[in-house]
Amino acid sequence: MEEQTTPQDPTPKTSTGVINYYAIPVSMFIAGFAIASAFFIYFGGSVDPTQNPQNQKLTLDPVTKSDHIMGSLKAKVIIVEYSDTECPFCKVFHGTMNRISNEYDGNQVAWVYRHYPLPFHTKAPKEAEATECAAKLGGNEKFWQYTNKIFEITPGNDGLDAALLPKIALELGLDQKAFEKCLASGEMKPIVDKDLASGGKAGVGGTPHSLIVVNGKVVDVINGAQPYDVVKSQIDKALKLK
Numbered sequence: 307m308e309e310q311t312t313p314q315d316p317t318p319k320t321s322t323g324v325i326n327y328y329a330i331p332v333s334m335f336i337a338g339f340a341i342a343s344a345f346f347i348y349f350g351g352s353v354d355p356t357q358n359p360q361n362q363k364l365t366l367d368p369v370t371k372s373d374h375i376m377g378s379l380k381a382k383v384i385i386v387e388y389s390d391t392e393c394p395f396c397k398v399f400h401g402t403m404n405r406i407s408n409e410y411d412g413n414q415v416a417w418v419y420r421h422y423p424l425p426f427h428t429k430a431p432k433e434a435e436a437t438e439c440a441a442k443l444g445g446n447e448k449f450w451q452y453t454n455k456i457f458e459i460t461p462g463n464d465g466l467d468a469a470l471l472p473k474i475a476l477e478l479g480l481d482q483k484a485f486e487k488c489l490a491s492g493e494m495k496p497i498v499d500k501d502l503a504s505g506g507k508a509g510v511g512g513t514p515h516s517l518i519v520v521n522g523k524v525v526d527v528i529n530g531a532q533p534y535d536v537v538k539s540q541i542d543k544a545l546k547l548k
Contacts, residue, residue: 307530309393309424310512364509366517366524369418374441374449376407377416383544385415385528387516388422388505391437391453392430394462399514399531404454406537415541419453421501422513429464431498436471436485438494443480451478518544 423430440452516528
């Protein structure tokens with residue numbers, strides 16, 4: 307499933323604030339249809355990125371060496387994920403993608419992580435900056451280790467204690483004082499903002515949102531926290547493309 311950019315109020319109200327009970331059957335039908343649609347998407351539906359409801363032209367920023375990548379820049383298939391460290395669905399999908407990374411050769415399938423903290427997860431932007439501070443002090447390896455640790459310990463939905471961020475850095479062998487200085491300065495915020503802007507251009511409306519890239523072109527989209535078997539099927543299909 308995918309966490310949307312704005313939470314929804316499920317309470318049915320009329321303009322006067324009184325529930326119209328005659329409208330409930332219609333509302334139930336609409337809700338049932340929406341759930342059925344979500345069920346279909348979750349269990350294997352895919353979206354053509356060129357056919358979005360707003361008819362917008364979607365553009366994915368090219369993957370470069372400045373990205374955080376697990377695997378090779380020249381991999382046959384590159385999965386570009388936009389994620390939020392306080393999104394519970396992202397926490398689940400992060401485990402799926404780690405499994406994918408471990409099972410596929412990095413020259414065949416690579417994983418790119420980009421930040422997309424949702425506006426109602428107030429702790430996520432600073433956590434994203436923390437992962438970038440880890441990268442500044444310890445390179446790409448420490449970025450992935452730090453990100454993995456956050457997803458391991460956060461309960462999601464702003465449940466992670468911010469006081470743990472420098473402790474994670476210390477646990478990973480980073481200079482804690484240098485980390486704290488980096489995080490307090492806000493110097494990594496432009497990197498997070500750049501990823502957010504990139505996600506906007508790519509049509510990201512919720513997290514996790516992942517695009518499958520072959521030869522520099524988006525060939526498929528992984529909508530939300532799809533199960534391992536679905537993701538594997540999409541990757542195997544992409545690997546067969548020329």
